[in-house]
Amino acid sequence: xxxxxxxxxxxxxxxxxxxxxxxxxxxxxxxxxxxxxxxxxxxxxxxxxxxxxxxxxxxxxxxxxxxxxxxxxxxxxxxxxxxxxxxxxxxxxxxxxxxxxxxxxxxxxxxxxxxxxxxxxxxxxxxxxxxxxxxxxxxxxxxxxxxxxxxxxxxxxxxxxxxxxxxxxxxxxxxxxxxxxxxxxxxxxxxxxxxxxxxxxxxxxxxxxxxxxxxxxxxxxxxxxxxxxxxxxxxxxxxxxxxxxxxxxxxxx
Numbered sequence: 001x002x003x004x005x006x007x008x009x010x011x012x013x014x015x016x017x018x019x020x021x022x023x024x025x026x027x028x029x030x031x032x033x034x035x036x037x038x039x040x041x042x043x044x045x046x047x048x049x050x051x052x053x054x055x056x057x058x059x060x061x062x063x064x065x066x067x068x069x070x071x072x073x074x075x076x077x078x079x080x081x082x083x084x085x086x087x088x089x090x091x092x093x094x095x096x097x098x099x100x101x102x103x104x105x106x107x108x109x110x111x112x113x114x115x116x117x118x119x120x121x122x123x124x125x126x127x128x129x130x131x132x133x134x135x136x137x138x139x140x141x142x143x144x145x146x147x148x149x150x151x152x153x154x155x156x157x158x159x160x161x162x163x164x165x166x167x168x169x170x171x172x173x174x175x176x177x178x179x180x181x182x183x184x185x186x187x188x189x190x191x192x193x194x195x196x197x198x199x200x201x202x203x204x205x206x207x208x209x210x211x212x213x214x215x216x217x218x219x220x221x222x223x224x225x226x227x228x229x230x231x232x233x234x235x236x237x238x239x240x241x242x243x244x245x246x247x248x249x250x251x252x253x
Contacts, residue, residue: 131174183246
């Protein structure tokens with residue numbers, strides 16, 4: 001998956017989860033990476049990881065749910081590395097059970113409006129490079145209903161259809177738009193929800209064993225491999241698709 005000479009933006013790349021793994025994998029494939037997050041310390045750590053491995057990266061602090069931040073992010077990428085070839089919309093709002101309305105609003109802002117802002121302000125940057133790829137992190141939760149997760153499942157379901165519609169709109173511009181839908185991934189992202197539901201480590205292990213045919217959670221690096229594939233020329237005839245990476249969970253849901 002040769003991405004040498006390409007420039008990729010990865011949002012939500014400051015945490016020790018899928019975003020950082022995405023950024024590191026794309027850098028390993030040869031891309032220069034703009035690492036974006038509201039967590040400056042985490043984002044700079046990701047940059048350090050990439051540079052220590054011989055790659056090129058720069059950090060830009062941006063809230064994916066704030067349009068002005070996203071516009072500035074695109075501008076920074078073009079000024080820093082000369083263009084934008086890949087946009088990975090990975091940022092997602094954390095779970096806050098004690099702030100129901102605030103949580104709903106922030107989830108929609110980051111998980112749905114964030115990718116829309118990236119397209120609104122990034123599409124011309126991609127066109128200036130003759131095309132490119134947009135990969136958004138969805139979730140298997142966007143493919144079926146789940147209790148107590150209405151806004152999250154709704155926003156991730158919207159991302160799936162956003163992907164399909166944008167793929168149609170921009171295919172003739174050489175821009176491919178796809179979505180990766182992870183299942184359970186061992187990142188800590190779900191810990192606040194587990195805590196709210198009173199699930200112990202043993203409960204979680206039993207849940208995974210019961211629902212995932214492969215009997216384990218996925219790794220961030222396994223999600224990053226899917227993202228890198230969809231961002232690369234190996235996926236040159238793939239657009240508008242939802243790639244499920246879930247260890248077989250949806251085979252029996």
